[in-house]
Amino acid sequence: MRFIIPFEGREPKTRLGDTLSLTERQAFARAMLRDVLIAVRDAGHDPVIVSPSPLDIETPTIVDDSPLSEAINSTLSTAVLPVAVVMADLPLVTPSTLGQFLETPGDVVLAPGIGGGTNALVVRDSAFSVDYHGTSYLDHLDIAQEAGLTVSEAGPWRLAVDVDEPSDLTEILLHSDGHAHEWLVEHGFSLETTSGRTNTTRARRTSSLPGGPSG
Amino acid sequence: MRFIIPFEGREPKTRLGDTLSLTERQAFARAMLRDVLIAVRDAGHDPVIVSPSPLDIETPTIVDDSPLSEAINSTLSTAVLPVAVVMADLPLVTPSTLGQFLETPGDVVLAPGIGGGTNALVVRDSAFSVDYHGTSYLDHLDIAQEAGLTVSEAGPWRLAVDVDEPSDLTEILLHSDGHAHEWLVEHGFSLETTSGRTNTTRARRTSSLPGGPSG
Numbered sequence: 001m002r003f004i005i006p007f008e009g010r011e012p013k014t015r016l017g018d019t020l021s022l023t024e025r026q027a028f029a030r031a032m033l034r035d036v037l038i039a040v041r042d043a044g045h046d047p048v049i050v051s052p053s054p055l056d057i058e059t060p061t062i063v064d065d066s067p068l069s070e071a072i073n074s075t076l077s078t079a080v081l082p083v084a085v086v087m088a089d090l091p092l093v094t095p096s097t098l099g100q101f102l103e104t105p106g107d108v109v110l111a112p113g114i115g116g117g118t119n120a121l122v123v124r125d126s127a128f129s130v131d132y133h134g135t136s137y138l139d140h141l142d143i144a145q146e147a148g149l150t151v152s153e154a155g156p157w158r159l160a161v162d163v164d165e166p167s168d169l170t171e172i173l174l175h176s177d178g179h180a181h182e183w184l185v186e187h188g189f190s191l192e193t194t195s196g197r198t199n200t201t202r203a204r205r206t207s208s209l210p211g212g213p214s215g
Numbered sequence: 216m217r218f219i220i221p222f223e224g225r226e227p228k229t230r231l232g233d234t235l236s237l238t239e240r241q242a243f244a245r246a247m248l249r250d251v252l253i254a255v256r257d258a259g260h261d262p263v264i265v266s267p268s269p270l271d272i273e274t275p276t277i278v279d280d281s282p283l284s285e286a287i288n289s290t291l292s293t294a295v296l297p298v299a300v301v302m303a304d305l306p307l308v309t310p311s312t313l314g315q316f317l318e319t320p321g322d323v324v325l326a327p328g329i330g331g332g333t334n335a336l337v338v339r340d341s342a343f344s345v346d347y348h349g350t351s352y353l354d355h356l357d358i359a360q361e362a363g364l365t366v367s368e369a370g371p372w373r374l375a376v377d378v379d380e381p382s383d384l385t386e387i388l389l390h391s392d393g394h395a396h397e398w399l400v401e402h403g404f405s406l407e408t409t410s411g412r413t414n415t416t417r418a419r420r421t422s423s424l425p426g427g428p429s430g
Contacts, residue, residue: 115412135413157372197330
């Protein structure tokens with residue numbers, strides 16, 4: 001099945017701006033994208049990237065510099081259904097996660113992201129369109145319901161964890177062993193156990209590998 | 216099946232201390248507990264609360280003021296297996312979530328929480344014990360593996376979202392319609408859409424109901 005993966009590679013992950021430099025964010029976003037592409041291919045599906053700028057990557061890429069929702073709706077309008085749209089900042093996904101996701105019934109399947117976003121969706125009816133602005137999960141529910149479509153919630157937590165904020169890096173160190181994990185470890189990040197949630201800490205200016213999880 | 220639900224009702228949810236007063240945190244923690252108890256009963260299971268102090272509640276309660284892990288291990292040691300341990304701050308859980316959780320195979324099933332915790336677990340072998348201190352998800356993996364037990368990860372995102380931090384309140388407003396949701400709305404909380412994740416805002420000193428979601 002076709003998987004559409006939006007990716008913005010020039011100024012990605014701005015909310016990690018206090019933690020990573022622009023060059024680092026570009027490399028880290030690429031590492032997460034790579035993890036998502038591997039999961040999609042290992043699950044037996046065909047990824048296509050939608051990007052506002054050309055990418056030097058061996059995956060079919062539609063270059064479209066319109067706003068995100070417009071670019072995705074344009075791609076959806078010419079795609080053979082069903083089709084999935086999966087964000088590029090989900091480095092926890094596995095082929096098994098995607099399998100469960102695709103088994104969920106419904107004209108539209110929505111995978112909520114922490115904080116009101118829509119991390120992934122399956123479209124099985126052409127009456128649906130996307131709107132990623134604002135609290136997109138609620139907007140997508142509305143769009144589906146107004147079009148008279150059945151809509152289901154996708155359950156896997158590995159789809160719910162997108163990486164936007166520094167605290168999200170912890171989930172990668174805990175629950176993934178892919179390229180994004182490797183990139184973080186190589187750049188000095190490790191787990192730090194506090195009294196509350198486990199945090200991520202960075203060894204500054206180190207060129208050696210940091211130790212393993214502290215907790 | 217027996218569900219053990221740890222609950223600390225006197226000084227609960229300290230990380231919400233900037234957002235809610237002590238009295239409010241006590242009431243809000245009770246509302247979340249109520250949602251979890253309803254989901255467990257609606258799924259056909261028998262909840263028992265483990266609490267360091269007596270509770271005025273119509274659910275069987277084991278009062279044990281030892282530290283959390285000790286109290287749970289003591290309860291586990293006399294329970295007929297399999298048994299589940301589910302945290303009381305998971306107001307997004309539904310009977311269907313719990314059904315998927317219990318279908319997961321393994322001597323031990325672990326449901327990761329955001330930030331390294333263990334939000335729920337199923338124990339099917341008496342060689343397992345809990346340790347909730349620190350990054351408990353990794354500790355529980357170690358304990359199971361050292362005991363030679365098979366261990367699986369539970370997938371549902373509704374088990375992964377525990378409510379500790381102010382930003383977690385957003386998930387309740389977005390994805391639940393239970394007592395915790397009702398309590399938040401009655402106390403002035405509503406959704407606020409920003410450029411990033413959707414936040415929760417509180418109308419100060421209002422006695423009327425706030426408006427619906429803004430995004």
